[in-house]
Amino acid sequence: GDLTSASSMDTESVEISTLSQSYTRTGILSANITLDTDYPEVWEQLFAGAGTTGIATAKAGDDFESGDLTGGSGWLDSWYSEGDAEVLDTAAPYQGNYHLRLRTSTGYVKRSIDLSSAVDAQLHFWYKANGFEEGDNISCLVSDNNIDWITVKTWVNDDDDNEYHFWEVDLSVYDLSSEFWIAFDANMNQTGDYFYV
Numbered sequence: 001g002d003l004t005s006a007s008s009m010d011t012e013s014v015e016i017s018t019l020s021q022s023y024t025r026t027g028i029l030s031a032n033i034t035l036d037t038d039y040p041e042v043w044e045q046l047f048a049g050a051g052t053t054g055i056a057t058a059k060a061g062d063d064f065e066s067g068d069l070t071g072g073s074g075w076l077d078s079w080y081s082e083g084d085a086e087v088l089d090t091a092a093p094y095q096g097n098y099h100l101r102l103r104t105s106t107g108y109v110k111r112s113i114d115l116s117s118a119v120d121a122q123l124h125f126w127y128k129a130n131g132f133e134e135g136d137n138i139s140c141l142v143s144d145n146n147i148d149w150i151t152v153k154t155w156v157n158d159d160d161d162n163e164y165h166f167w168e169v170d171l172s173v174y175d176l177s178s179e180f181w182i183a184f185d186a187n188m189n190q191t192g193d194y195f196y197v
Helices: 041-048
Strands: 078-080 087-088 099-103 108-113 122-130 137-143 150-155 166-170 179-188 192-194
Touching: 078 087, 099 108, 099 179, 122 137, 122 150, 150 166
Parallel strands: none
Antiparallel strands: 078 108, 087 099, 099 192, 108 179, 122 166, 122 192, 137 150, 137 179
8 A cells, every 4th residue: 555654743544455456355354553763762651551561563574475484584593394384376375475385294384583572472474274174283383492382273174264364362471582482283184285374
């Protein structure tokens, strides 16, 4: 969409629209708005008492547009992968040209980030699943030490409608360590069982 720069002391609104007219989407479920400022103290004062604890900033992200597992920014290293995990430009990525695909029982990826200075943290992403049978599943896990893992979400057979969905989890309930890990672990039984991020 179009962004207009403005200066104001009043409440302003931002119209959200899709970037491309070539794809039809059923509504906009969320949006991230970043306000760059040289005066963070002013924003802290303005948001005081408004149910926020500070200014939200993106610590890390990856849209897989690098075409491999080394892209994105803010991470401690590249994605570590095992088995049937790869970045592809097929099967209609949610946005851009690429997405991550995991399949069979061997698809596994993990990546770490320093969250030690985070007051609050959220993990959010778009996903789609396709071809699951009874007993197939994939899990999203987190760890503050790369040893002890906690499953925060598991997708099963009824979640495989081959449509992208938005998902998020509050990470602030976990120990936000200097090497915090996020992982996806596939447990499907065929090469035609897919999970995309």
